[in-house]
Amino acid sequence: MGNIDPLQKINGDFKGKDILSLTQFSPKDIEKLFNVTWKMKHLASDNRPSLILQGKIASLLFYEPSSRTFGSFSSAMMRLGGSTIAIQNPQAVSSVAKGETLEDTIKTFENYCDVIIIRSSNVGDSTKAAKAAFFVPIINAGDGTGEHPTQALLDLFTIYEKFGSLNNLTGLLAGDMLNGRTVHSLIKGLSLYKNNTLYLLSPMNLKLKKDDLENFRKSGIKIIEITSEKEIPKTCHFWYWTRVQKERFTSLSEYEKVKHSFVLTPKLLEQFGNQKMVVMHPLPRVGEIKEAVDSDPRALYLTSQMKNGVFVRMALLALVLGKI
Amino acid sequence: MGNIDPLQKINGDFKGKDILSLTQFSPKDIEKLFNVTWKMKHLASDNRPSLILQGKIASLLFYEPSSRTFGSFSSAMMRLGGSTIAIQNPQAVSSVAKGETLEDTIKTFENYCDVIIIRSSNVGDSTKAAKAAFFVPIINAGDGTGEHPTQALLDLFTIYEKFGSLNNLTGLLAGDMLNGRTVHSLIKGLSLYKNNTLYLLSPMNLKLKKDDLENFRKSGIKIIEITSEKEIPKTCHFWYWTRVQKERFTSLSEYEKVKHSFVLTPKLLEQFGNQKMVVMHPLPRVGEIKEAVDSDPRALYLTSQMKNGVFVRMALLALVLGKI
Amino acid sequence: MGNIDPLQKINGDFKGKDILSLTQFSPKDIEKLFNVTWKMKHLASDNRPSLILQGKIASLLFYEPSSRTFGSFSSAMMRLGGSTIAIQNPQAVSSVAKGETLEDTIKTFENYCDVIIIRSSNVGDSTKAAKAAFFVPIINAGDGTGEHPTQALLDLFTIYEKFGSLNNLTGLLAGDMLNGRTVHSLIKGLSLYKNNTLYLLSPMNLKLKKDDLENFRKSGIKIIEITSEKEIPKTCHFWYWTRVQKERFTSLSEYEKVKHSFVLTPKLLEQFGNQKMVVMHPLPRVGEIKEAVDSDPRALYLTSQMKNGVFVRMALLALVLGKI
Numbered sequence: 028m029g030n031i032d033p034l035q036k037i038n039g040d041f042k043g044k045d046i047l048s049l050t051q052f053s054p055k056d057i058e059k060l061f062n063v064t065w066k067m068k069h070l071a072s073d074n075r076p077s078l079i080l081q082g083k084i085a086s087l088l089f090y091e092p093s094s095r096t097f098g099s100f101s102s103a104m105m106r107l108g109g110s111t112i113a114i115q116n117p118q119a120v121s122s123v124a125k126g127e128t129l130e131d132t133i134k135t136f137e138n139y140c141d142v143i144i145i146r147s148s149n150v151g152d153s154t155k156a157a158k159a160a161f162f163v164p165i166i167n168a169g170d171g172t173g174e175h176p177t178q179a180l181l182d183l184f185t186i187y188e189k190f191g192s193l194n195n196l197t198g199l200l201a202g203d204m205l206n207g208r209t210v211h212s213l214i215k216g217l218s219l220y221k222n223n224t225l226y227l228l229s230p231m232n233l234k235l236k237k238d239d240l241e242n243f244r245k246s247g248i249k250i251i252e253i254t255s256e257k258e259i260p261k262t263c264h265f266w267y268w269t270r271v272q273k274e275r276f277t278s279l280s281e282y283e284k285v286k287h288s289f290v291l292t293p294k295l296l297e298q299f300g301n302q303k304m305v306v307m308h309p310l311p312r313v314g315e316i317k318e319a320v321d322s323d324p325r326a327l328y329l330t331s332q333m334k335n336g337v338f339v340r341m342a343l344l345a346l347v348l349g350k351i
Numbered sequence: 352m353g354n355i356d357p358l359q360k361i362n363g364d365f366k367g368k369d370i371l372s373l374t375q376f377s378p379k380d381i382e383k384l385f386n387v388t389w390k391m392k393h394l395a396s397d398n399r400p401s402l403i404l405q406g407k408i409a410s411l412l413f414y415e416p417s418s419r420t421f422g423s424f425s426s427a428m429m430r431l432g433g434s435t436i437a438i439q440n441p442q443a444v445s446s447v448a449k450g451e452t453l454e455d456t457i458k459t460f461e462n463y464c465d466v467i468i469i470r471s472s473n474v475g476d477s478t479k480a481a482k483a484a485f486f487v488p489i490i491n492a493g494d495g496t497g498e499h500p501t502q503a504l505l506d507l508f509t510i511y512e513k514f515g516s517l518n519n520l521t522g523l524l525a526g527d528m529l530n531g532r533t534v535h536s537l538i539k540g541l542s543l544y545k546n547n548t549l550y551l552l553s554p555m556n557l558k559l560k561k562d563d564l565e566n567f568r569k570s571g572i573k574i575i576e577i578t579s580e581k582e583i584p585k586t587c588h589f590w591y592w593t594r595v596q597k598e599r600f601t602s603l604s605e606y607e608k609v610k611h612s613f614v615l616t617p618k619l620l621e622q623f624g625n626q627k628m629v630v631m632h633p634l635p636r637v638g639e640i641k642e643a644v645d646s647d648p649r650a651l652y653l654t655s656q657m658k659n660g661v662f663v664r665m666a667l668l669a670l671v672l673g674k675i
Numbered sequence: 676m677g678n679i680d681p682l683q684k685i686n687g688d689f690k691g692k693d694i695l696s697l698t699q700f701s702p703k704d705i706e707k708l709f710n711v712t713w714k715m716k717h718l719a720s721d722n723r724p725s726l727i728l729q730g731k732i733a734s735l736l737f738y739e740p741s742s743r744t745f746g747s748f749s750s751a752m753m754r755l756g757g758s759t760i761a762i763q764n765p766q767a768v769s770s771v772a773k774g775e776t777l778e779d780t781i782k783t784f785e786n787y788c789d790v791i792i793i794r795s796s797n798v799g800d801s802t803k804a805a806k807a808a809f810f811v812p813i814i815n816a817g818d819g820t821g822e823h824p825t826q827a828l829l830d831l832f833t834i835y836e837k838f839g840s841l842n843n844l845t846g847l848l849a850g851d852m853l854n855g856r857t858v859h860s861l862i863k864g865l866s867l868y869k870n871n872t873l874y875l876l877s878p879m880n881l882k883l884k885k886d887d888l889e890n891f892r893k894s895g896i897k898i899i900e901i902t903s904e905k906e907i908p909k910t911c912h913f914w915y916w917t918r919v920q921k922e923r924f925t926s927l928s929e930y931e932k933v934k935h936s937f938v939l940t941p942k943l944l945e946q947f948g949n950q951k952m953v954v955m956h957p958l959p960r961v962g963e964i965k966e967a968v969d970s971d972p973r974a975l976y977l978t979s980q981m982k983n984g985v986f987v988r989m990a991l992l993a994l995v996l997g998k999i
Contacts (some may be wrong), residue, residue: 400730401730418784422787428731429760634783658786
């Protein structure tokens with residue numbers, strides 16, 4: 028918000044900051060956020076309603092379908108006593124249908140609320156929104172193939188919670204590395220720490236762009252691209268599986284060809300996994316993890332990974348709104 | 352929720368139970384629910400806000416249009432200080448659009464809330480949802496031609512409130528007996544009590560299925576099928592009128608033929624009604640009750656029947672969430 | 676609500692009144708409303724949550740897209756601790772899709788809430804709603820080319836806040852005078868006061884209807900129609916710019932011809948404006964005010980005009996619900 032750089036570093040102070048990209052966070056910022064996330068988790072187990080955001084309003088402008096992120100942010104506001112104004116599909120139900128620019132929509136809604144959470148299919152829309160806003164912080168809830176910082180933060184928190192550190196980790200990322208927004212953000216996040224190694228398993232035509240790969244490597248993380256499940260090392264701390272995203276394809280036949288390239292089954296887990304690892308997925312899934320895996324205690328995607336999403340967002344909202 | 356039978360009996364304890372069907376309720380359970388419903392009604396007349404569900408969140412997953420049930424459940428949560436996450440038409444705005452299964456959607460949303468209220472056009476979806484849920488109770492808000500238990504409960508409460516008992520009643524059900532979900536649930540409800548007689552008035556091709564009829568009769572209720580208004584007995588305690596549901600027909604001409612088979616007019620009420628009876632309808636109506644009937648003091652469908660819907664749902668939510 | 680005239684005068688007492696048209700307001704009523712609006716503005720700067728509408732529910736029935744009015748009313752309820760049941764596009768998601776009348780929808784929803792806010796594209800729908808309602812007040816949030824009283828009230832408040840009076844003003848209204856609902860309501864509002872002069876700048880085919888013009892003039896306001904920017908007097912207190920509304924045109928080419936007849940630029944402001952004036956617009960805009968004007972301190976449309984919308988609606992809701 029304001030005339031300042033929307034991508035400015037958090038630098039220890041979340042209050043009033045736009046949250047657009049993981050690049051704004053230092054390991055210290057993440058640590059601060061995770062400490063508050065812990066508090067939120069305890070608060071929840073307390074079973075007493077929190078009212079620290081009572082009287083505060085979040086606008087959720089969701090230009091792209093996403094019940095999950097929508098539900099998670101809604102829950103986070105409400106769990107802290109706040110309220111939400113939900114505009115789903117503004118192309119159809121709002122002034123956008125009358126030809127209004129994104130900037131005007133943002134400048135309007137900031138008069139109605141204390142924070143705007145925006146989801147869009149266009150890369151850069153959240154930055155555009157942050158530049159337009161005068162008064163209230165903007166939170167990027169996913170912009171096309173761009174970033175989805177709160178997803179990365181909840182993923183990092185889930186790993187951190189399990190292993191007590193974000194250094195010295197080995198992980199497997201599987202699925203669509205080319206268009207996978209959550210994968211990009213997660214690699215960025217782990218790049219901030221030391222001595223991490225990532226194996227990227229994807230079909231040939233869904234590998235990382237060369238530029239992206241080089242940039243990540245420069246940032247110090249070790250990346251090894253693999254194309255067969257047989258190359259998965261036994262030493263992984265986590266497997267992070269992802270969906271091949273139909274909505275990023277222009278040709279349906281191209282999509283059909285690769286959508287089930289890699290499917291996580293109990294057998295695969297037995298062959299290449301280990302007992303201490305965890306299995307994650309940003310969801311939704313469309314067949315790339317078999318349901319038989321769900322009841323495995325290492326499978327966190329339907330339980331703590333998702334719950335952590337609410338806690339991280341609670342922490343972030345409380346910090347950005349200066350209430351903690 | 353959990354691995355237990357979703358259709359388990361209430362057996363005096365509502366806390367954490369899925370509410371999918373009237374078959375879960377004994378007369379004692381209904382009595383308990385109605386006692387709390389009375390408390391809710393008093394609370395409302397008190398005009399002081401209740402906060403017993405403050406901090407609690409209900410997700411409303413409405414796969415089928417229903418502003419009425421949606422509004423009633425929303426109101427019930429809010430009247431008790433709770434919040435709601437509303438997903439209307441998830442086919443369009445959510446991960447369902449990306450190919451997610453109902454089970455995954457449920458497993459996701461239970462991380463965001465304390466109870467899930469589901470409305471669907473597919474029979475059995477709410478049971479499917481209850482089997483999928485680990486942590487939170489599922490409430491069936493209508494599944495296709497299946498059940499709509501809270502509608503039946505509010506109908507029963509409205510009759511109970513008027514006559515002080517659910518035994519020894521004579522009632523008329525008119526309209527679509529074949530597809531009418533609310534009618535099925537109401538018959539089930541009244542079957543739990545003693546010495547009740549129901550006259551079913553419907554076009555020939557919208558009569559109860561033979562199997563259904565026999566099952567109901569076995570349960571002890573007396574059912575008399577009639578096809579002409581002239582057969583309505585003068586002794587009814589209630590008339591329960593229903594809409595012929597266009598959305599259940601595959602042929603429009605079939606629908607047009609029968610939609611206005613039986614229309615409730617002031618004249619009909621004068622000819623075959625009596626002074627102590629009440630007139631009910633689950634709404635919406637599309638012409639089968641004339642508006643001239645609305646101002647008749649016996650017509651409860653736009654007033655106490657609807658208000659009772661909110662009170663019954665308040666009671667149910669408070670009980671299921673263990674807050675009363 | 677009730678059987679009484681929905682268009683009855685406020686006459687000093689807002690409690691339980693329908694708010695359908697500016698014609699219900701006397702200058703004294705407006706003064707009362709503005710005094711409460713001031714209080715709401717102070718309350719906001721206090722930064723403590725208000726709970727005066729805690730436990731109260733507003734239903735927002737929006738039959739026509741309008742994220743702005745929707746967001747503003749939602750915010751107003753929530754800022755006072757109230758809740759909202761939002762039905763956007765009821766044609767698709769509600770019983771309306773099953774053929775229900777507007778009257779039945781209203782009679783249903785009043786059982787769920789304390790006030791109904793309705794937006795429609797049909798003139799007279801809000802009056803129809805008010806006639807149908809038994810228990811709760813109806814607020815017109817815009818009905819087609821009819822009225823949009825809260826928009827007029829926020830416009831009046833913005834002018835009043837700046838100039839300390841609503842008498843002795845000279846204003847310019849530019850754009851679509853024929854279909855412009857907000858313009859009609861604003862003229863009505865200023866007609867209630869003394870010695871006001873309005874210049875109406877519009878393309879020939881978007882001038883006021885002759886009848887409307889005569890009626891306004893009879894009410895005592897001085898109206899001067901102009902067709903060129905060169906005729907704008909230097910003495911205006913406010914310029915009120917409006918959008919040519921595409922959705923009111925049946926022919927697209929007719930719309931294209933006139934949509935950018937008058938565009939407000941920094942240059943125009945320099946040539947014909949003065950230093951004390953303010954620039955207003957109900958928004959959304961689609962090019963008729965250049966963005967270069969936004970940073971001009973006289974431009975209030977993206978800032979205090981919009982914020983005042985929330986404060987006026989907070990005041991109105993608190994008054995109508997009898998809580999202040």
